[in-house]
Amino acid sequence: MREPLHASTRINLEKVEVLLVDDSAPSLNLLSQVLLGFGVGNLTRADSAKSAQTLLRERTFDLVISATNMAGVDGYELVKWLRRGALEANRYLAVILVSGHTPPSHVFKARDAGANFTIAKPITPKIVLERILWAAKEDRQFIECETYLGPDRRFKNDGPPNGAKGRRREDPPQALRPPGAQSLESSDSEKAKS
Amino acid sequence: MTVARKFRAPNRLSMLARANGGMMAKDALAAADAALEPLRAESLAVLDAALAEIDSRFGKPAAATRGDGAFQDLYTLALRIIDVSGFLPGSCVDQAAISFCALVDTCSEAGAWRWEAIDVHINSLRLLRTADLNPDQRRAVIDGLNKVSQRRIEDL
Numbered sequence A: 001m002r003e004p005l006h007a008s009t010r011i012n013l014e015k016v017e018v019l020l021v022d023d024s025a026p027s028l029n030l031l032s033q034v035l036l037g038f039g040v041g042n043l044t045r046a047d048s049a050k051s052a053q054t055l056l057r058e059r060t061f062d063l064v065i066s067a068t069n070m071a072g073v074d075g076y077e078l079v080k081w082l083r084r085g086a087l088e089a090n091r092y093l094a095v096i097l098v099s100g101h102t103p104p105s106h107v108f109k110a111r112d113a114g115a116n117f118t119i120a121k122p123i124t125p126k127i128v129l130e131r132i133l134w135a136a137k138e139d140r141q142f143i144e145c146e147t148y149l150g151p152d153r154r155f156k157n158d159g160p161p162n163g164a165k166g167r168r169r170e171d172p173p174q175a176l177r178p179p180g181a182q183s184l185e186s187s188d189s190e191k192a193k194s
Numbered sequence B: 001m002t003v004a005r006k007f008r009a010p011n012r013l014s015m016l017a018r019a020n021g022g023m024m025a026k027d028a029l030a031a032a033d034a035a036l037e038p039l040r041a042e043s044l045a046v047l048d049a050a051l052a053e054i055d056s057r058f059g060k061p062a063a064a065t066r067g068d069g070a071f072q073d074l075y076t077l078a079l080r081i082i083d084v085s086g087f088l089p090g091s092c093v094d095q096a097a098i099s100f101c102a103l104v105d106t107c108s109e110a111g112a113w114r115w116e117a118i119d120v121h122i123n124s125l126r127l128l129r130t131a132d133l134n135p136d137q138r139r140a141v142i143d144g145l146n147k148v149s150q151r152r153i154e155d156l
Helices: A025-037 A049-058 A075-085 A104-113 A125-136 A184-193 B012-017 B025-058 B071-087 B093-110 B115-130 B135-150
Strands: A017-021 A042-046 A063-067 A094-099 A117-120 A142-144 A149-151 B005-007
Touching: A017 A025, A017 A049, A025 A042, A025 A063, A025 A125, A025 B025, A025 B071, A042 A049, A049 A063, A049 A075, A063 A075, A063 A125, A075 A094, A075 A104, A075 A149, A094 A104, A094 A125, A104 A117, A117 A125, A125 B012, A125 B025, B025 B071, B025 B115, B071 B093, B093 B115, B093 B135, B115 B135
Parallel strands: A017 A042, A017 A063, A063 A094, A094 A117
Antiparallel strands: A142 A149, A142 B005
């Protein structure tokens, strides 16, 4: 579970290089104002995914916030491209996609493209700041395979089953389930015993 | 067999955001709200213009020609309403526009327009934007729209 936003949380976005991408001018203006309010000191705006690609080939950014529905290259394609085709230093950037219509299929599409998080429009400053903080605290590893490059798509890591030793280097020494909670395997074996 | 590589990538955002200075979240949110305020009138004008364009191109006044319109054009106009509807909190205009997007999506998948459902969405958007409704009445409008947009063409 990701941490909710606390009023007293401190954040410094003064030196963060943000690239904002949207082909809708009103939406681009709204997001820009929100980010300027957050104290973002280096904000670059792109009015299409194509212009964003040009920028991502030339300059280093720290965060990309992009709309999904854009004419020509859309936000999903932009993220997929960014993970493989952008400047080396930009490939592992935090990417937040912003979408007006977010049925589950679109959220999965964003996840499978390699985005870190998705925000549903209409945007609210609270949700935007919360997602930026989540992206800043991102601790998921990157996965690279033939069909995917991006943050590990599994959010939860309960650790190995109770009583079993993890096989992966990053597995915690024991299961992380709350006391009393049983893994599927152990509850099955309990049933089998009774 | 597919070979997957797992690795930790540097998170520059994390390093910069933790630097000394900056501001507290509550101050950042207050500053963002203040920065948005000058865009209110302009944004509501964008919303009204999008609604007017939807009506003139896809509403009853365009009954003779609307069948030639593109699904993507109507979808984009509905998205434009969602973009700026944050300035009308509690109005449910955003939810009506989201239902509209879902409707256009199903029309696009089926390759056929559902004009009655589209007319209902246009009328409801206008009602939610202009009429003095209480929260229960607004909720009832959205519940009705969701039922309409979730019906698939083969169910009709």
